[in-house]
Amino acid sequence: MDGAAEVRITRREHFSAGHRLFLPELSDAENYSVFGPCSNPKGHGHNYRLEVTVAGPVDARTGMVMDLKRLHDVVQAVILDKVDHRNLNLEVDFLQGVQPTTENLAWAFFQELAPHIPKGRLRRIRLEETDRNSAEYEER
Amino acid sequence: MDGAAEVRITRREHFSAGHRLFLPELSDAENYSVFGPCSNPKGHGHNYRLEVTVAGPVDARTGMVMDLKRLHDVVQAVILDKVDHRNLNLEVDFLQGVQPTTENLAWAFFQELAPHIPKGRLRRIRLEETDRNSAEYEER
């Protein structure tokens, strides 16, 4: 394979978590007008689908951009172990003070993962909150 | 069509909700040993997929067992409006005192819906909590 060719690999993971979208300075009614039912004060949750994309040249011997098993292990340790079956507003260190929208989660997951992936290789985080709503953050 | 022929129709719906599995008389550690991460005291949640099956003869003129739009409206009013973006432990009248497992939810939804469907026609409730775990309750 041409040494310069870049291939992208994607690992898909799943987790379930609770969250609430709200601004503490607003009343419940005001929060509802901004965030809709996602502002429910007693919380709710989702099954999130997470995609992590890594890009790079393909190793001539192994045929891999990066071992997908190792990529899974990194995502498990850095993200899934902290968010799965957790309350995203209250229990995740790197989300303190972050509004847990799909947009912010995608961006925050990228920042958390990047130091654990060979430099410049983490390309994209895509996160589905439901079958209908998703967000992605990409760096090229 | 043969007058005696019974056909089953199924409507698939979605909702997102929060829940916690626990027994109040147990400690957090004891609850974890029974319910695993689903016992997380700060809650979490899921995107639930709900299937409602109604069986009956097909109307000779309309070709319908039951108008699927009307079935949707019933499920919306009786179930979805009460559980979507809600905390299943705290906010649903008909789930007070019910452990919100997928099994119990399927059974409870059946009891709630049955009085609103022509007698003897509600056949099955199937509920997926995740892509991997589901429960169904059926009456023939």
Added chain:
Amino acid sequence: MDGAAEVRITRREHFSAGHRLFLPELSDAENYSVFGPCSNPKGHGHNYRLEVTVAGPVDARTGMVMDLKRLHDVVQAVILDKVDHRNLNLEVDFLQGVQPTTENLAWAFFQELAPHIPKGRLRRIRLEETDRNSAEYEER
């Protein structure tokens, strides 16, 4: 394997077709009140997902209830070649005078297929009109 054991096999197929739900003796407004947007006079259509289930003992040598390739060929010839990319109200011989609801289609497909499957083996037709609406007809 125990000679009496019955196993069910299912083949899933797809087709796209147009249809309109209406009663000719009603006005467009009356049809709309009965059938909703499916009564649109200029037609519309769907990608249908069809499941055909055959049950029987497993052949001791081949390990098959019935060759799935042969089952596919039968469904292709008897159903798919007649309905795929067709108008279900106007172009399908065995649907003349049939209201093309999912219920009626499931029942009609069963009647068409049964003579082409070893006697008593065709068990169920399941038809999805959309991800949300489906019908099934079963004989045991």
Added chain:
Amino acid sequence: MDGAAEVRITRREHFSAGHRLFLPELSDAENYSVFGPCSNPKGHGHNYRLEVTVAGPVDARTGMVMDLKRLHDVVQAVILDKVDHRNLNLEVDFLQGVQPTTENLAWAFFQELAPHIPKGRLRRIRLEETDRNSAEYEER
């Protein structure tokens, strides 16, 4: 979050519609040779899956690129209300004279939606006609 960071959000919608691919100056046989079974003169249809992607910086307070509920409302009013359960050749104002291929639909939907989304933010329309065939139009 870094003020310059752009995140993409995607809303997925569904509609069912009828269409026919043909050129009026050709015979039915000639149209079949160009468009295959999609040229069936009596029409057929599909369940379309539509994805609308909007890109922009994330609002520091709400954590949103754009309220997904508002995005849904725009897509509903500008696209879905006009195409769902309609004949795409005959009943959609902005498709008059347009061959209703997936390619042309994706492009036309982009043009219709762009004026209703904050300037420069609409990024991509992706449209699946079936599980096997899709088209996308993107502006960066």
Added chain:
Amino acid sequence: MDGAAEVRITRREHFSAGHRLFLPELSDAENYSVFGPCSNPKGHGHNYRLEVTVAGPVDARTGMVMDLKRLHDVVQAVILDKVDHRNLNLEVDFLQGVQPTTENLAWAFFQELAPHIPKGRLRRIRLEETDRNSAEYEER
């Protein structure tokens, strides 16, 4: 909940394996005529989707028919550890001498799992070889 009410729970698992359908007494050409491309002498494989259904009354305290985590552990130990990333013709003790069709696999998995599930509770094994072909074995 009514003490007699039976609820069914289903756990969905995945594995990838290789197999070949053939009869040793036949030539390659004869095997092809019986089994088609699945008889390829150098083997091929599939991503199998496995569903295990257990039925029973719901425990009044836990709200469970059976702990789904424990069900997963049983399926992992009894089935998945033996078949995942394996050659089904050559490497699975309980499949020696079994033609590895989807039918036979579903039946064999049922026999293997039954002794590890509370007596009479294992209800159904459903196995998808591809999105189009599946088999199920059920005992009531």
Added chain:
Amino acid sequence: MDGAAEVRITRREHFSAGHRLFLPELSDAENYSVFGPCSNPKGHGHNYRLEVTVAGPVDARTGMVMDLKRLHDVVQAVILDKVDHRNLNLEVDFLQGVQPTTENLAWAFFQELAPHIPKGRLRRIRLEETDRNSAEYEER
């Protein structure tokens, strides 16, 4: 439509194949440490999902970037007929000496297909080995 507008179309295909990841100069234990269970000496396999994306201007008369039926025929002849129900290590001419990882397959399929697609139009190959692992190769 604006003459310069480029639209992308994607055709999704499926095939099942067997493979083994290994380096002949390594022992089985060493191969396991590099490739994990994918190095199983007796082979295994997957249901692959293949997406082929072609980009170009839309033809003013037909509304097509390229006839999707013709695109399918090319993919069938150039790729699917060679890999479906085959052993990717042993039976595919253009994969001789290639480690059959998802990365290498995506890249190799691109090279094979490019000469059969109008020059510069083949844009991307995306290949899913399982629901969790995929690779894509893109040229712009």
